[in-house]
Amino acid sequence: MATSIKLNDMVTLFRKELELCGVKEGEKVAVLSEMGQTEDYTAASMLAARALGAQVFNVNLLPTTGLSAEEKTGNVGRTALAGNPTAIEALKRADLVIDLMFLLFSKEQLEIQAAGTRILLIAEPFEAVVRRFPSEELRGRDEAGAARLAKGKQLRFTNPAGTDVTYKLGQYPVLTEYGFTDTPGRWDHWPGGFLATQSNDTGVHGRVVMDRGDILFPFKQYVQEPIEFTVRDGQIVDIKGGLDAALVREHMASFRDPRAYAVSHIGWGLNHLARWDYLATGLPTIGMDGRAFYGNVLFSTGPNTELGGTNDTACHLDLPMKGCTLHLDDELIVKDGEVVPQDMRAPGL
Numbered sequence: 001m002a003t004s005i006k007l008n009d010m011v012t013l014f015r016k017e018l019e020l021c022g023v024k025e026g027e028k029v030a031v032l033s034e035m036g037q038t039e040d041y042t043a044a045s046m047l048a049a050r051a052l053g054a055q056v057f058n059v060n061l062l063p064t065t066g067l068s069a070e071e072k073t074g075n076v077g078r079t080a081l082a083g084n085p086t087a088i089e090a091l092k093r094a095d096l097v098i099d100l101m102f103l104l105f106s107k108e109q110l111e112i113q114a115a116g117t118r119i120l121l122i123a124e125p126f127e128a129v130v131r132r133f134p135s136e137e138l139r140g141r142d143e144a145g146a147a148r149l150a151k152g153k154q155l156r157f158t159n160p161a162g163t164d165v166t167y168k169l170g171q172y173p174v175l176t177e178y179g180f181t182d183t184p185g186r187w188d189h190w191p192g193g194f195l196a197t198q199s200n201d202t203g204v205h206g207r208v209v210m211d212r213g214d215i216l217f218p219f220k221q222y223v224q225e226p227i228e229f230t231v232r233d234g235q236i237v238d239i240k241g242g243l244d245a246a247l248v249r250e251h252m253a254s255f256r257d258p259r260a261y262a263v264s265h266i267g268w269g270l271n272h273l274a275r276w277d278y279l280a281t282g283l284p285t286i287g288m289d290g291r292a293f294y295g296n297v298l299f300s301t302g303p304n305t306e307l308g309g310t311n312d313t314a315c316h317l318d319l320p321m322k323g324c325t326l327h328l329d330d331e332l333i334v335k336d337g338e339v340v341p342q343d344m345r346a347p348g349l
């Protein structure tokens, strides 16, 4: 009985989400999943899409990596879709793919998007998708930031721990992530809430010092001792500090891939419903609370294929930092962890 109540709750919420995604009668909605995983979300997605009059089908694949969606956030781009053109073609013919498998940073995702199919990733547990349910209001603030970022030539951020790093911008597009997608070919992630772009090739210089309390993904840990990254020409050339720095060095080295040391996307969080403390609860999450946290700066390393680059290394670190100050050209965007421009500020803050 409890299971059926939970499924009903899920279907109700998924239906609201699919309404935000513009799903309507006659649209083709594909649910992409791996055997034995995410069965509740698969059922909720299919029932919700059918309730809106969509044609629904499920592409269910045998797992190849053995990794859960959570584990795939740090080991990206290799999916069970690779080498399965029949499944890829079926997904390209859908209007919307609900990705429960984690296609992010894969060639297959880009191919499906290029066919005009929009993709919605859902990888967080039910508690998180309820608590951070998206809105048009968040979309408006995200797009206000994206408009600035698209025109920006230089991004610089600092923090009291000693960060001072500069990104040259203009070569790559901006990724918005506000939690739903109603635009052909566009990807999003429920529940998200941040902006990202990528520096020009070789265009990052300076020092990033993660402070105590900042977050390490995929470790899902708070930094205990500052970690200092030296960045030259878009590459991390040195990582100094205590135990945390040693673990980051070992983790990156384990991929045996020099491209792991590239600086990846950069941006800031805008989701006022995200909780910095959430990781400390120990409850299941892939960590979007930290990544989308309102007023954070999200520094990251590794691949850049998602924004049109050629680095497809599997080693990806997302490194949300709190209390930073960020300028885009001459405009102050984040001051000591507070979002400054009025059209990006969350209501009531």
Ligand SMILES: [Fe+2]
Binding pocket: 265, 300, 316, 317, 318
């Ligand atoms: Fe990332």
